[in-house]
Amino acid sequence: MKNFESLLAAYLVAWAVFFIFEIRIARSVARLREELEHLKETLEN
Amino acid sequence: MHRNGSFRFELSGTLAVAALMGVAGYAVFFLAPTERTMGEIQRIFYFHVASAWTAFLAFFIVFVANLNYLMRRRPVWDQLAVAAAEVGIAFCTVVLLTGPIWAKPVWGIWWTWDARLTSTFVLWLLYVGYLLLRSLVEDPGRRAVTSAVFGIFAFLDVPIVYMSIRWWRTQHPEPVIAGGEGSGLDPTMWRVLLVCLMAMVALLVLLLRQRFRLEQLRGKLEELRLHIGAKPTPRF
Amino acid sequence: MGIGAATYWILAKELRTELRTRELLHTTVVFVLLVVVLFSFTFEPTREESRRYGPGLLWLALLFAGSLMLQPAFIREQNNDTLSALRLAPIASLAIFLGKALASFVFLTVAELFLLPIFAALYGVAILPVLGEILVVLALGTLGMVTTGTVFAAIGVQARMRELLLPLLLLPLLVPVLIASVSATASLLALEPSMDWTAMKFLIGFDVIYLAASALLFEFLLED
Numbered sequence: 001m002k003n004f005e006s007l008l009a010a011y012l013v014a015w016a017v018f019f020i021f022e023i024r025i026a027r028s029v030a031r032l033r034e035e036l037e038h039l040k041e042t043l044e045n
Numbered sequence: 046m047h048r049n050g051s052f053r054f055e056l057s058g059t060l061a062v063a064a065l066m067g068v069a070g071y072a073v074f075f076l077a078p079t080e081r082t083m084g085e086i087q088r089i090f091y092f093h094v095a096s097a098w099t100a101f102l103a104f105f106i107v108f109v110a111n112l113n114y115l116m117r118r119r120p121v122w123d124q125l126a127v128a129a130a131e132v133g134i135a136f137c138t139v140v141l142l143t144g145p146i147w148a149k150p151v152w153g154i155w156w157t158w159d160a161r162l163t164s165t166f167v168l169w170l171l172y173v174g175y176l177l178l179r180s181l182v183e184d185p186g187r188r189a190v191t192s193a194v195f196g197i198f199a200f201l202d203v204p205i206v207y208m209s210i211r212w213w214r215t216q217h218p219e220p221v222i223a224g225g226e227g228s229g230l231d232p233t234m235w236r237v238l239l240v241c242l243m244a245m246v247a248l249l250v251l252l253l254r255q256r257f258r259l260e261q262l263r264g265k266l267e268e269l270r271l272h273i274g275a276k277p278t279p280r281f
Numbered sequence: 282m283g284i285g286a287a288t289y290w291i292l293a294k295e296l297r298t299e300l301r302t303r304e305l306l307h308t309t310v311v312f313v314l315l316v317v318v319l320f321s322f323t324f325e326p327t328r329e330e331s332r333r334y335g336p337g338l339l340w341l342a343l344l345f346a347g348s349l350m351l352q353p354a355f356i357r358e359q360n361n362d363t364l365s366a367l368r369l370a371p372i373a374s375l376a377i378f379l380g381k382a383l384a385s386f387v388f389l390t391v392a393e394l395f396l397l398p399i400f401a402a403l404y405g406v407a408i409l410p411v412l413g414e415i416l417v418v419l420a421l422g423t424l425g426m427v428t429t430g431t432v433f434a435a436i437g438v439q440a441r442m443r444e445l446l447l448p449l450l451l452l453p454l455l456v457p458v459l460i461a462s463v464s465a466t467a468s469l470l471a472l473e474p475s476m477d478w479t480a481m482k483f484l485i486g487f488d489v490i491y492l493a494a495s496a497l498l499f500e501f502l503l504e505d
Contacts, residue, residue, distance in 0.1 A: 010147060017135055043273065115498070
């Protein structure tokens with residue numbers, strides 16, 4: 001199992017990047033939804 | 046309901062990509078032979094190279110979307126372009142991070158200024174510039190046109206950068222890794238690489254679709270806001 | 282007006298404006314001089330070392346100068362509100378691009394001609410025997426710089442933080458120009474001077490590709 005730690009580190013780093021990207025998308029969507037609700041409320045009032 | 050249907054689609058898509066990733070992981074860890082001199086770390090090759098090709102594919106989508114936007118002026122093309130650029134940068138980041146982790150135990154150094162590494166880095170910088178430009182132009186129409194022109198310029202530069210670095214700057218022998226393109230790569234290795242590539246492209250499609258829908262939502266909101274003359278709620 | 286006449290008209294107008302104040306030329310020349318002096322502190326500027334690092338130093342200075350002066354060169358129009366007048370005038374966008382790019386080319390070349398002897402004297406490089414060749418390399422590299430730079434300046438005027446944005450967009454794109462120009466200059470300044478024809482062809486290729494792309498795409502940046 002030569003250099004196994006490096007392999008593990010590389011995989012972890014790679015998945016971390018995709019994970020962070022995914023979280024960023026989810027957060028932006030949540031924020032936009034909130035804004036949409038906000039706009040709807042202003043329109044109704 | 047429409048939203049329910051798309052949710053089901055999203056879920057099944059995610060599961061499909063997860064399953065493909067599982068198969069690819071199994072192939073990488075259990076089917077691919079262990080490389081003699083490099084040891085286990087060589088197994089990052091499949092993931093690393095597949096990410097690189099997927100990143101190029103994403104940037105090619107940006108280029109096509111840029112051209113289409115300039116010719117047709119439909120906002121969808123602009124939305125596709127920005128979505129593909131961001132996803133491409135994510136893949137490119139993976140390439141740039143896994144590369145040094147692989148290089149360190151094998152070459153003893155984190156980085157070498159070889160053609161492929163350096164041009165990938167320049168490519169990354171160009172598309173980060175693309176996103177930066179977008180964040181600095183207010184008007185949606187102008188943002189779309191200026192970033193489309195820049196995107197085309199950036200894409201044209203990719204092969205030129207690669208050739209220039211390859212001709213003048215590469216100091217060490219060309220096939221660094223036993224498995225550079227086609228240089229005696231074991232057939233099993235090739236097959237595993239293809240499986241990995243399929244899994245990464247599937248991931249690209251999934252991420253691209255999500256990012257694209259986010260951009261569409263943003264576009265609609267922008268339109269709505271202009272329509273009723275409301276101020277955007279401040280970010281953070 | 283034909284394209285040629287219109288281009289000439291814009292070029293002449295740009296040069297006249299610059300000759301009146303000379304602010305662009307002055308700032309560019311001082312900036313390049315400053316970079317050249319600052320560089321001497323980063324290595325031992327002996328003859329040997331200068332031969333190794335000189336070409337890179339020269340081109341980095343020019344690249345930074347170009348990426349800093351191209352935006353003001355373009356933007357001056359906006360202050361005087363003449364860009365919109367130009368747009369309304371029946372002048373093809375191609376002529377606007379060519380006129381602007383040529384004007385920037387002239388400004389940068391003048392700055393380079395001023396810099397070259399100073400650089401040669403400060404770093405002890407023999408430039409005179411290969412002067413003609415060096416000028417050709419300078420012209421080809423500068424052409425690549427102003428072509429892409431003028432388009433990016435037209436992009437920049439529509440953005441916030443434009444003075445900072447332009448170098449960020451332009452410098453990575455110019456990596457091939459930097460590499461080829463440095464290589465060509467280095468082989469001219471070597472102990473046995475030679476012409477790096479690959480680099481020359483490469484620079485010509487870069488210039489042609491981006492001239493064509495700019496001519497095709499510039500009009501999109503001028504529309505409202």
